[in-house]
Amino acid sequence: MVKQIYSVVLTFFLVSLVVPMSLVEADDESDYYRIISVATSQTNTDSRAANWRPGDDGPALEVSGIAPYDDDRIAVAIRKGEVWILGGVYDDPPTQVTYHRFASALHEPLGLLRRGGSFLTVQRSELTRLRDTVGDDVADEYLTVAKGWGVTGHYHEYAYGPKVDGDGNLWLTLNIGLGLKGDLLKRTRQSSLGYRQGLWRGWGMKVSEAGDLIPVCAGMRSPSGMGANADGDMFYTDQQGNWVAAGALHHMREGAFFHHPESLASMDAQGSTIHDVKEVPNGLALPEALKRFPQMKPPAVWFPYKKMGQSTTDIMLDASDGKFGPFAGQLFVGEFTQAGINRVFLEKVDGEYQGACFPFRSGMASAVLRLMQGRDGSVFVGLTNRGWSSLGTASYGLQRLVWTGKTPFEIQAMRVKPDGFELTFTRPVDPKSASDPASYQLQRYTYNYHSTYGSDEIQQHGLTVRSAQVQADGVTVRLVVDGLKQYFVHELNASAVLDRTRQQLLHPHAYYTLNRLPKR
Structure with missing residues (x-):
């Protein structure tokens, strides 16, 4: 018995040397930022919606774009081609969410922006303005604002946007097609370096007031997120893959090339801002590759693989002036595979953006694709795993992240x-x-x-x-x-x-x- 007591006391003493008794462990993320499920694939939702059928539980909210109203409503685009107006989304808990279909028959809209009383969305082949001219909250005009990028029919040719920068310019980004073969190759262009893609694939574009596409920068693989920082400069995120070492945040500016050389298929096209690339180094450490490839610009921030997620997505500026906690002016970046949100602090050194990323909030119900800050500073989180693997208990949905008022x-x-x-x-x-x-x-x-x-x-x-x-x-x-x-x-x-x-x-x-x- 004495030996047992001695053993327990000795064990306690040794542990005390490693972990001081006065140390207080960190709280849980939920103590500071609560997740409220507005609607997910696992929740029943109110059925008051346009053209609703009895027994429906709500639209499949595979959210691909979010835009605010001036009141308590928001609008969401969904991947399968519709835009819905949602009410009751600020309620806590949101027991009476209402749905009204605003637009339909779109081709994979992957963004949503409310501007001048109408909505803008990038479909697979064009930037479209959706207008309600009679005041019934249903779009009766679908107007082409801009088009002209290549579409071969390849599944990976996503088009994202629009987002707006500090000067009011519209931006969009274009995926490359992966492994184009057969008839799809007939719809591509080939550069002097031998790369083949549809026109402007892997590029970031501005749209002029007249609807003209303006090529700005290239080298994108899967640029699924965009957003402006507090100074109004535009950034995009890319996802790990061939030529892309890990998730990354890039500053979009004229003449910059980032990672993926297949975008150089459009280098010789009229309007290209990338010139005189003679060769693309392959198999070098990044610092050496940057010396050999002067057109290539490094990311502002790398997101180390698995440590900071696996698939970076949307970018949101905290413009709430403290309503979302102690991170005003910083960027928040969605994470697809790990179903979370990360945080970015940026600074400018010698004219170049750089900075640090930090984990922020895990535990979302599905893959995070879109982020939007609401009128009260809370953040709406659009979810859809699109059949790809992600953590979480749902396939899609809409959640809201609310600061509890406690400072972590x-x-x-x-x-x-x-x-x-x-x-x-x-x-x-x-x-x-x-x-x-x-x-x-x-x-x-x-x-x-x-x-x-x-x-x-x-x-x-x-x-x-x-x-x-x-x-x-x-x-x-x-x-x-x-x-x-x-x-x-x-x-x-x-x-x-x-x-x-x-x-x-x-x-x-x-x-x-x-x-x-x-x-x-």
Whole structure:
């Protein structure tokens, strides 16, 4: 008996040395951001809708676009070709959601924008304006705004948008076709480099007031998400695949090439902004490939595979001025396979965007394809897994993410300095843990640029944190770090940092993509 008591006491003592009794574990994500299911493939919904049949449970909300009204309604596009107006979506719980069909017979609309009293959506072959001219909330005009990109009939030739930038310009993005064969090749064009795709496939485009397509940038594989940042610059996300090492966020601007060389099939077309590409390097580490391929621009942010998701989607700016928590002005990015949402802090160094991504909220009911901020700051999340694999219990639906008013302990921002990083936290830090260099673990790695699907993390190297100094404001910590390197992801683990109540970080990991090192 004495031996048993001694054993228990000794075990408790040893555990106490590793985990201090005063340490408070981090809360759950749901303590800060609640998920409200408006309608999913597993929920019954109200049946008050246009042309409704008794027994229907609601439309199959494979949400492919979301747009707000000025009142309590929203509009959603669904992948199978309709636009619906939904009421009661702000109720908590939403027990009386109503549905009204606004438009139908569209060809895979993959975006929705409300502008000037009408809706804009990109169908597979055109940008379309949907107008209600008689005031009954049913579109009676379907007007072509812009068209002219190539459509061979390949299943992978998705077209996304529109989104609007800070100057009011409309943008859209175009998937490439994968493995085009047989008759489909007859509908393509071939560049001097031998690549073949439909016209402007893999390009980002603007649309002029007159409806003209304006090619801007190229190198896209599957650019399913777009969005402008607080400065009005436009970004898109790409998904891992051949030539694309991992999920990525890119700044769209004239003349930029990103990853995928098959988009260069349109390099010689009239209006192209990409010129003089003589060869595409294959099988090099990204920093070396960028030297050999001057037209290619690195991502603003990499999303390391599985650590930060597997399929990046929509981009949403938190423009709520604090109604959605302590991340105003930052970007939120949807994640398809892992059914979640990630967060991005961006900064501009020497004219180049770069920054860090952080986990934010997991546990959505299905693959996250679209994000829209509501009038109260909450975020509507459009779901559809389209038969592809994703986490979650539903195949499609609409959910709403609401801030509870509690501030999570998070790394709010991660800024690069000439000799390290500056971290800003959402709550005052515990001076002892935050000033200990051992509380921060850093490593760097980059990727291969090659025609193979994805890339392992290569040239991995652990970094030494020389010092950690808590600043006078109590929420900022200055790290001096050896070995920062251009075009590398710098992965941070700050799990040992506590706040002043001895609570752990909700998400201790951050991933900073370094494209430019500041001089001072």
